[in-house]
Amino acid sequence: MLKRKGILLVVSGPSGAGKGTICKELLKSNDKIKLSVSATTRSPRTGEVEGVNYFFISKEKFKSMIDNGEFLEHAQIYDNFYGTPKASIIETLDKGQDVLLEIEMQGAKQIKDVYPEGVFIFVLPPSLEELKNRIVGRGTETQEEIEKRFSCAYKEINLISDYDYFIFNEDVDTSVKEVECIISSEKNKVSRYKNNIIEKFKEEL
Amino acid sequence: MLKRKGILLVVSGPSGAGKGTICKELLKSNDKIKLSVSATTRSPRTGEVEGVNYFFISKEKFKSMIDNGEFLEHAQIYDNFYGTPKASIIETLDKGQDVLLEIEMQGAKQIKDVYPEGVFIFVLPPSLEELKNRIVGRGTETQEEIEKRFSCAYKEINLISDYDYFIFNEDVDTSVKEVECIISSEKNKVSRYKNNIIEKFKEEL
Structure with missing residues (x-):
């Protein structure tokens, strides 16, 4: 096995997009990922x-x-x-070991500043309409809070360019598979191994 | 669906690493990928x-x-x-539409120069020993050619830092899955969509 540092997976996005559910399901089927x-x-x-x-x-x-x-x-x-x-x-x-961090967007921004080598994933609702339905569906917020979260969500989506990847969270199973593929592909990135790959073959000569 | 350009997937690596087999199997199960x-x-x-x-x-x-x-x-x-x-x-x-290009390493280098936004994958043998076995196993090369390919392979592995991803081709099925994950994750990259994501939500306001 090639040596590499673990991946810090930062999952963020507007409230109601479903980042919590994705993270919960991801951890269920990937017991090697440590939750922060x-x-x-x-x-x-x-x-x-x-x-x-x-x-x-x-x-x-x-x-x-x-x-x-x-x-x-x-x-x-x-x-x-x-x-x-x-x-x-x-x-x-x-x-x-890889670490999963689910966090609201302000926190994600701070992490990006101090640990830019993290993998930053933005969870998007399939539509703003759907986002509203989900927040209303929770039944925990007042009408005023709902409106506030809704207008905030559009502003937050504008920050997506600071992220590496996005997930359109239409269906949780598909979203989890996409995150799993992101993790898999990140592990195949040459840049994560510095000279370890060349060293491995050098030992054989 | 969000609009994006297709991905140019450039698969390269030393002779005998198995890039041809990976590409063949990948195309079998992904009929939307066009072979160059x-x-x-x-x-x-x-x-x-x-x-x-x-x-x-x-x-x-x-x-x-x-x-x-x-x-x-x-x-x-x-x-x-x-x-x-x-x-x-x-x-x-x-x-x-995505395009798959299987090519030796000199060609991959030329493509990188003119189309750096391609996704460059380096296929590695599990070991140099295994690489030698595979070349010998083909039975099409003379002893001299085998030695030449073998010493060439190590030199070629040193060029891996020009590539985005690598695949340790120990088992073809695993390798194909890893390439599929690379394609999937590349489709979730924010940078591939410019402002299309924000525009999509803007239309809803």
């Missing part, structure tokens, strides 16, 4: 497990981690902080 | 069909096509000329 776990200062909800759903840490700890540059990205949402700790991801990638 | 047909000045062999195996043309015609820049690449082998006519490939790509 975020840190948060909010309290655990019933059933949430430390290190599985989140790393639950104090605000003081979070702020000192920010100061020490220990996050790939972080954000404040209302009173709480959320962030992606760098160390465990880098360690996993260095071992050659 | 070369032009040659040599005479048709029994069973060879004009426009299927080759375009058989005169030396005069070939030379005037060179002068008019009508080839993506061309080479002289002993007394005969071989080349890839540009017009039909560009036309096919413009229609959004």
Whole structure:
């Protein structure tokens, strides 16, 4: 086997496009991909497990981690902080294991700035109409929130040029297969191996 | 469906690595991919069909096509000329159809110079030992030719950094699947669509 670093797969896109479902299904059938776990200062909800759903840490700890540059990205949402700790991801990638990171678009942008060698995938709804139906279907948002998310989604789609790949999420199974092909093809990229390929054959001479 | 240009898939690699078999199998299961047909000045062999195996043309015609820049690449082998006519490939790509081109490495290099947006795949043998076995197994080459091809293969592998992807051709079925994934992922590349994705959603507003 040729040595390579793991792939950091960053899956983002507008709310309602279906990135969460794609990631969940992808992990089900690919047990070698490690899901990145975020840190948060909010309290655990019933059933949430430390290190599985989140790393639950104090605000003081979070702020000192920010100061020490220990996050790939972080954000404040209302009173709480959320962030992606760098160390465990880098360690996993260095071992050659792939890491999946599902994240909203602001976070994806921050990650792109510090880790541009990641593979950035933008999940698109098949149409804006469909996106609206999905958000309405959840039944968790008010009419005003729905309108806000909807107008936000179009603006967010305009940021697609910062991404490597897109997925038109019409059907989850097809979308997962497309992501699997992206991962497969990335592993066949010459640029991921530097001189390892030539070295392998040199040893045989 | 989003509009895009077809993909020019250039499959190359050392003699004996198995690019021919991969291409043949790929075409069998992907009838939408068009195989590029070369032009040659040599005479048709029994069973060879004009426009299927080759375009058989005169030396005069070939030379005037060179002068008019009508080839993506061309080479002289002993007394005969071989080349890839540009017009039909560009036309096919413009229609959004993908084109497969199997070619030795000198030709691939010429194509890269004039059509860098092609997808360049390097087919590697699993080992140099295996490569030797395959060339010997053909039983068509003398011992001297075998040694020549073998030492040439290692030199050729050093040119891999000019390629986008590589395939370790250990098992043909796996190799074909990997090439199919490369094609699939290339179709999900944001850069292939310019503003077409944003335009699609704009129409809906």
